[in-house]
Amino acid sequence: MRTGTAAATAHVDRFVLDRLPPAEHWPQIRLDESLYCYPSRLNAASILLDRAIERGWDQRPCMGLGDDMWTYADVADCANRIAAVLVEDYGVVAGNRVLLRGANAPWMVAAWLGVLKAGAVAVTTMPLLRAAELAKVLSKCEPAVSLCEAGMEAELQKVTGGPIAIWGPDGDLNVAAAVKSGEFTAVDTAATDPALLASTSGTTGDPKVAVHFHRDLLVIADAFEPILRAGPDDVFVGSPPLAFTFGLGGEVVFPMRAGACTWFCDEPGPAALAELIARRQATVCFSSPTAYRAMTMLDPRPDLSSLRCGVSAGEWLPRSTFELVEHELGLRLNDGIGATELLHIFISAPDAEIRPGSTGKPLPGWEAAILDADGAPVPDGRPGLLAVRGPIGCRYLDDERQTVYVHNGWNFTGDVYVRDADGYFWYQARADDMIISSGYNIAAPEVEEALLTHAAVAEAGVIGTPDAERGMVVHAFVRLTDPSSATDALACELQDHVKASIAPYKYPRRITFCAEPLPTTPTGKLQRRGLAAPLGE
Template sequence: MELARSAHLDTFARDHLPPPGQWPRLVFDLPELRYPDRLNCGAELLDRTVERFGADRPVFRDGAGAVWTYGELRDRVDRIAHTLGDLGVVPGNRVLLRGPTTPWLAACWLAVMKAGAVAVTVLAQARAGELSVMCEMARVSHALCDSRVVGELVKARVPGLRVTEYGGDAPGDLLRLAARPPGRRARFEAVDTAADDVALIAFTSGTTGRPKGCAHFHRDVLAVADTFSAHVLRPRPDDLFAGSPPLGFTFGLGGLLIFPMRAGASALLLEQAGPRQLLPAVAEHRVSVLFTAPTAYRLMLADVGAHDTGSLRRCVSAGENLPAATWQAWYERTGLRLINGIGATELLHIFVSAADEAIRPGTTGLPVPGWQARVVDASGHPVPDGQEGLLAVRGPVGCRYLSDPRQSEYVRDGWNITGDTYVREPDGHLRHVARADDMIISAGYNIAGPQVEDALLEHPDVLEAAVVGHPDEVRGRIVVAYAVLRAGVPRDGATEEALRAFVTSRLAPYKCPRRFVFLDELPRTATGKLQRFRLRAP
């Protein structure tokens, strides 16, 4: 596939895409997906939306009650984009974005888009070791980081990384730099990027624990809005979006920034957005569109009657399988039909889903308009309805790993193989069976067991470690660590707490085991291979 002329001066991202022969076949069946060759998604989401709906519409709110209009957002984004140039950012540079979910983080992301750079948005929870690996893989040169969480980024000691804090009191704070000189109120003309210039690199973890960088184009950002959001979610300009996924997850990037802005709507950006915070926020701010994981919906069931949820009209569930019982209980207590969906970082957002009368509880749904899906065997051949197989999808967005041999594992015969086992029902609905690999999905988070094992094995008291997922009524699955300890180390609660603290100091807290089991030895085959299936057994 021949790419359009790039606007990037730093061509690292395009240079490290997989060979065209390893790409999935892209599908642009819908007329709205036939984008022009030159396209900047930041300008489309912000500048074009202002032209269509006016500058006075609200775009972002925060938990403290502050409201930003589209016009105010454009002014702040343009100031930041000018400042990026002052900091030495050129089109194509990778810029790490790190901080809690706030309007300022969203403004930084949009500024990076308009400046023609490549956003690498990571979780505020990410630890120094994780940050170091991602920065090295993406050759990140600059970072914009909320001043409250800059410590781990400094500890990462990334060679040559220029870190600019925002939201603090330092003279070099990004927001102070962007506030002057007064002449910087002038508009920033978005860089004339190609539709297939890389706009963002989103990191996911495989079963080996080694993260994979997923490169997505400017047109991809709009494509997920013009498929799932436009055809399934169907937002309105007066909608207020909210949800738990942070902007560091593509689930949150779509649900809290791309989708509302594409529709001229607004979003409530909450720094704390767990199940205990969501229902009060819905009631206080009159949220109409909610994004979160099945675990959160299950946890909110107990309190949903104590809060006014009358403003809600759309509730989206993704990140893990949605049990039919959870769907039914939510419907009985709220009268709202949960919109289930499956997405992937590799494909940016949701590609199988259903809404309204098309919903079949217990299934994920149908291929989203603009996408194709089928269930195949290990050789890539479609299997009959009712038979288990691997989910294969293709559409306007495809998996493009950054310099990673695992590209050929995910993309086969032009299809994206998601790593999920599915069944296609006779009516065409797709039903989730299980993950096909060792990824643990807990409360909507993807956790690679081997990565947690590696962290545990750094502790001097741990001789062997194996990490698997166990079923849990609340979280779907929980992380359970099996460990063989050094002789003389007590197998008690104090050791468990010490190991938990040790892992949390190295990995994001959500990856930390919730249970520890101490064994004399791990189950292995005669050749020494770990028998994980025995650890997963009840």
């Protein structure tokens, strides 16, 4: 039975199914079976894990942390034991939600796979979330049980009355799993049964929760295969948390689909990531432009020559950063744009087709267009709203904002892009990062890019701040390579540098020098709202 044939749900608990958007609010799902042909019944964890064992990969390295490497057989054993605990000890049935809270580690991945094997729906959460933020996720998803790493349970305990199973030294989950057999037959889920609830922040702080199916987890790996060309000998690393779908794909789904292994970073930051790359001779890295740029500036810098593929996403990749990384590391970064709503990257380019400064072209099976606010096509060379459709689409869990993201079958990502005559897509700004000053539209990333080409600038972030005459003015926050060089004269020099690089009206009329690194989100993106906070914006 193929993807176009409906299959009965395995979900006993219809909580998620009953909270999907009405059919008329769904985007158009375009699943090209010549590219993505899956059976109508599949369990993603079984495909990623059990299929690996069947292929004889059981003793291959799968994932490691510190000096501890788990084989595929180790991961399968742990995932099966966790699935058995959920079903036998907590009464979990197919369709129940299970919240996961933990750092990037083999136990976290085994827990995620165990949830899927049990037919439940994984609710991934960022480790840095506090009680108030967790409460919003709990309210939306209503998990039957939570699985939590030891030491991270305090915030969760403040807001849930449900059971929490702890993994870690002497954790009750470890104890319960130890007495299970290590054998578990994955629940026979439909390819279109929900497998994952992924949260993304709204502008009000009220999270939106995207629903993704078992099939979707395979689609993202198969769509990105022309970029990665991954094989069993590859060693993956990355910086994003696994609760961020960029990290889940790049550090778990993609390597497991290829029979490769992943080493997780046990400390945050580019320096630790660079050390890990050198120590483990990593070949594939998933991280942000900010992190790649920071790795080029390490002194001393570890040997990163083992990398053959660096995937950059989560924020725009400036051409200056691409060229810096290529010059310093000999690595041509594969830029990409993805979205939590669409699970992973949908526009990128393989090495031979990279055009520095461009995000690339739609991946196989994806279609992208530049449209205006009314949904009409915008001519090539002119900016407009990026709209995409393909094998995965936005499906918010019981959220009226579905109709904001989806129009006329298209997913609108909130990004302003230009498409050129050759079909390449060029990022301009987030739609809400456009600064209107004296009637001119100015894209904050463009000004940041101009600043970053100055030798004195290590980091740059740009926002608009109120101005009585112009409505808004461009305000740049700059961290220098040498903080002691911050002077009014250098500020003027930077302004002149921007005027010489891009249209003069775009130059930053205000510059604030920052001694500390610019604020970023837990996923490594520049947090422009954090720039405004010191000003009381």
